[in-house]
Amino acid sequence: ASATDRPPADPLRPVTALAADRLATADLVAAAKWGTDSPIDDPAREQQVLDTVATQAQRIGADPDEIRRVFRDQIEANKLVQRGLFAEWTAHPDRAPTTKPDLNVVRQTINRINTDLVRSLADTTADRTAPACRPELLMAAVEVHLERHQDLLHTAALARSLARICRN
Numbered sequence: 001a002s003a004t005d006r007p008p009a010d011p012l013r014p015v016t017a018l019a020a021d022r023l024a025t026a027d028l029v030a031a032a033k034w035g036t037d038s039p040i041d042d043p044a045r046e047q048q049v050l051d052t053v054a055t056q057a058q059r060i061g062a063d064p065d066e067i068r069r070v071f072r073d074q075i076e077a078n079k080l081v082q083r084g085l086f087a088e089w090t091a092h093p094d095r096a097p098t099t100k101p102d103l104n105v106v107r108q109t110i111n112r113i114n115t116d117l118v119r120s121l122a123d124t125t126a127d128r129t130a131p132a133c134r135p136e137l138l139m140a141a142v143e144v145h146l147e148r149h150q151d152l153l154h155t156a157a158l159a160r161s162l163a164r165i166c167r168n
């Protein structure tokens with residue numbers, strides 16, 4: 001067998017990278033909401049996200065309820081980052097953002113990541129069911145943390161976002 005016959009060393013890397021990509025948008029969402037009347041919690045938008053990913057899951061033969069649960073975690077993790085940043089900006093106003101992104105544009109980015117993440121979850125159903133899922137997921141999270149030089153807030157949120165990736 002040649003090296004190319006080997007299964008990928010890091011099968012959960014794409015899912016982990018997409019979860020981190022989605023969390024990176026929390027900085028933009030927080031900056032868009034900072035100093036406005038828009039609250040961090042937007043239940044109507046959450047419902048829209050969850051319904052859309054469930055429909056996408058169904059269309060590609062994935063379990064819509066499982067995908068909903070995984071995305072509930074993505075949303076909670078996103079709010080963790082937003083709340084952490086609001087706390088930091090409140091305590092240190094000099095660290096608050098000076099430009100305000102357009103929330104609708106940021107949501108378009110989130111929508112694209114959501115679609116990719118649904119696909120990636122469907123593609124890794126076997127890996128996520130395997131006994132090796134937890135160690136592989138941890139390895140992928142450590143690699144993403146190191147490569148992106150993530151701070152504690154984003155790494156803690158990443159761990160939160162991965163809570164239900166493994167099926168066992």
Ligand SMILES: O=C(O)C(=O)C[C@]1(C(=O)O)C=C[C@@H](O)C=C1
Pocket residue numbers: 029040041042043045046049074075076078079107110
């Ligand atoms: O779109 C927003 O307003 C966000 O804050 C992002 C997000 C999400 O993770 O999708 C998180 C919290 C809100 O309640 C709704 C959605």
